[in-house]
Amino acid sequence: MRRRRTSLRALFGFVLLCLVISRSSYGAPSPIEELSLLKGKILSEDSKGQSVLVLQRVLTALGYDPGPQDGVFGPRTLEAVRRFQKDSGIAVDGVVGPRTVESLERIWARKFPPETYTLRPGETLSLVCARFGVSLGEVVRTNGIKDPDLVYAGQTLILKPSEPEQAGQDGQGGPAQPQRPVPEDSVGYPPGWRASFPAPDKKICLTFNDGPDPATTPKILDILSEYGIPAVFFVIGKNAERYPELVREIHERGHVVGIHGYEHVPLAGVSRQQALADLSKALQVVERIIGARPAFWRPPEGAVDDMTRDLTRELDLTLVMWTNICGGDLPASDADEVLRGVLNYARDGAIILLHESNPHVLEALPRIVEELAKRGFGFQALR
Template identity: 40%
Template sequence: MDCFRGRRLSAALIAGCLAAVVLGYVVLHLAPAAQAGDQGPVALFSFAGLIRRGEKGDRVRYLQEALRACGYEVSLDGVFGPMTEGAVKKFQRENGLYADGIVGPQTIRELSKLYYRANPPDKHTVRSGETLSTIAGRYGVSVETLAKINKLADPDMVYVGQVLMISTPQEPPAQEPPAPPTDLPPKPPPFPIPDRRVCLTFDDGPDLNTTRPILAILRQYGVKATFFLVGERVLRHPELAREIAQEGHVIGVHGFEHKSLSGLSAAEVRRDLKEARDAITQVTGVSPYLYRPPFGQLDQTQVAEASKLGMRVTMWTNIGGADLGAASAEDVTARTVSAATDGGILMLHEGLQYTVEALPSLIEALARLGYGFLNPSK
């Protein structure tokens, strides 16, 4: 080099020439020129000069944006003042650099690594003078990682304009299974071996507020029941009807609109029962074979038309049901238990909160009396 010509050179001159050589190498090899359109910290990371206190402009603002993105408190005013200098010194100390507050190539390189770890880019276009090693260093990843992501047989062979993936697509976080309900009763205590049987039945569903809690309680106690569903409500809440069927409960017909069919013509009764049956079958895949008349109002026309559609009438043995007009959950339990008989059919209703609240104690009280619960499908 020209600066080394001559016999007598001062130490300062030699040091200056060496610094120029090092800086030139950094500019050519370690910090490729910014591409057109680079903005923000990305433009800063391609800069190979020095930034120090007193400077102003976009480059200082890019520095401030990078520092803030990495968790350092600094104003975004484009002025390299005391606050920015303090943030730079703190960054340098925490990353093993000489804390002089001056931003040079080494500080920029370490800042870029931290920035890209916090804000990983998807891609990088290879520029003149870059190698896989310098690209890996820029983004704070290993050469092996870049080679693996991009399926490079020879890590030394990259070319200008080549687009490299920097990070792999993130898999969506696995969804945790929903937490089990917290309002279920405790695991039931051991009960006597049942020597009598009752059948639990529920009318008027499916109901948006009570069907799922009822199903959860029945599941907790291992009890199967019969649900007499209203066709129109099945079409309104098909997911609830399907859940009833999937839990293994028997489904019966309770009319299409829950209106009294007593006194109607055979054609009118047949149309209502068929619409209800078809709605249940369409939604659940189950063909119901039981029919319970709305309000318990039954006549021979309904019996005959239900039979023609393959359904038999099923009433109940606890007169009027146990939960209609009940004053409390305790009242529901007392009424139901007092009406229980061997082979009895106990009627309850969806849509009543007292029924949900009473169900655990009702099941336990019947079990203590030696009642088992008949699976109606058998």
């Protein structure tokens, strides 16, 4: 009898272990698969049902307390959503829409990276490592990859070396908890990502001129989000006035919004009043939208003279030029050329100028990020 109990226990342990292993492709509790249920939905206070339950489970797993998991969007769930939104740097409105769901997914992926991942077409190693917050070097070592550029869709990678088996002393099979000690800094943006500038480490700053533009800004923001890197957008005042929601989005996603004049005309050589009016208007427009006064100014065409320099000081602005002076992306006729222009000027503390108006920039951006990352650069915004 005793023997039978022992073997039953062993069997139970084994089954549990199998369950854990079979679920471990996404580690931890696993409401992540259900997160897709929230896509396209808008949940707010007093919403009810399965989607709210999923939301509550996800929030709980991420360390937020939504109160009882009862499928009712009550005050405690509201509070948890607001805290999550605040921590993720998105608009704190207590409403769960596409932006919040995207942040939940992003932070989930980093907090509970899967043990294995199968590459999809178009994905590269650095993209996947950035998404799950795992070290590229470690993945290369663990998987015995010879050339990080030579990975293929359908290839399954071990993202984390499996931890030593803890189960099975005397066949008792303690259900190996899928424990994944997650360093706090792997959640969301790493701390210090807005390190003061220039930073002592090998860091680079990507800046985008001439937006916001509905054709490019959202896509650029998505690419930056995918890699989890910050950037600076020097927006043209009149464009910002036209597309305030894009400026808000840049700001809410944690990037820096600088000004690039209101009319986008070179201010060196014009009258002091005209320059002052142009800059002040740009500052006002942006401040109205994001609720904070921009601190950085990039002069159109890089045109500065003594008068504009004085104005910069008076308006308490910091003038930001760029490093890739001759590698400017504007004349580039394809993505390769944009990439080359950036790489030629990549060095610690470099400020890289890119234009939203050049269609090849969008295509080049993921490659720029990956190439720079491969060369050991981190990314930072201005502060």
